[in-house]
Amino acid sequence: MKKKIMGVILAATLIVSQAVTAFAGSKTSEVVLPNDFAAYYTVTEGTREAFAEAEAVSPQTVDAIIEVNNGSMTLAQLVADMKELLKAEGAAGLKxxxxxVDALAADLGSRTFVTKFFDLEPVNGGIKDDNGDYLVTLSVPAISTAMTEVAFLHFSTDRAAWEVVEASDVDYTNKEITASFKDLSPVAVIAKVDTSADNAIGTSPQTGRFPVSVLWIGAAVILGATGVIVLRKRKEK
Structure with a gap:
């Protein structure tokens, strides 16, 4: 009997530890290149070092990007930061x-970040579409059918400007996003996320893990069942 109870407690502990891991883990999903594109592009974690070229163009913009990656700035706050930057720098840092910027905010609408910013660069000339733009497909595990209006938020270091690059294709089955870019530099995946009850159970759109609340509930159910078993055994005695 003691072994059974210990087994149940260990199972509950495992669930709780998974919940803690999910909560403490990164709020953005890993972005990787599918095999067909791995020889033509590189994806680098969004650090200040990786964004050195962008920082040379607009240091304050990279400061904001790092804040987003640290989880201390939302998409709406980033847009507000752009407006403040215009007042402070004018065309010197953000053209x-x-x-x-108002038009950009309208394009963003109610979309939110799905990933952190990462650096996307071409290798061997990249792959060009019919218009001469860079055609890129990225694998984004966080993508789910609860997301619509999937796109990329891109800061062009060549043009010193922000833009929304709409996805030309979203493969929800293989979790891949395709889009064309005029140039490549810091970029993040954004989308409109349905947070209704129908989509509440499943993997988190930002972590790719089960919601923490579900894991805690599972642990509580197991521990509750353990208590019932113990009480029944005592009554039988």
Whole structure:
């Protein structure tokens, strides 16, 4: 009997530890290149060192990107930061007008970050589409059918401007996103996420793990069942 109870407690402990891991883990998903694109592009974790070229163009923009990656800035706050940057630097650091930032905000709508910013660069010339733009397909494990309006938020170091690059194809089965870029530099995946009850159970759109609340509930159920077993045994005695 003691062995059974210990086994149940260990199972509950395992579930709780998984919940803690999910909570403490990265809030963005890993982005990788499918085999067909691995020889033509590189994906690098979004660090200040990786964004050295962008930092040379606009240091404050990279500061904001790092804040996003650290989890201390939302997409809405990033847009507000762009407007403040325009007032402080003008065309010196961010070559956009207030009207262009407002248009960007309208394009973003209610979309949120799905991944952190990462550095995407071409290798061997990349792959070009019919318009001469870089055609890229990325594997993003966090993508789910609860997401619509999937796109990329891109800071162009060549043009010193932000833009929304809409996905030309989203393969939810293989979790791959395809889009074309005029140039490549810091980029993040964004999407409109359905957080309704129908989509609440499943993997988190930002972590690819089961929601923490579900794991804690599972642990509570197991421990509760253990208590019932113990009480029954005592009554039988």
């Amino acid at each position: 956009m007008t207030e009207e262009q």
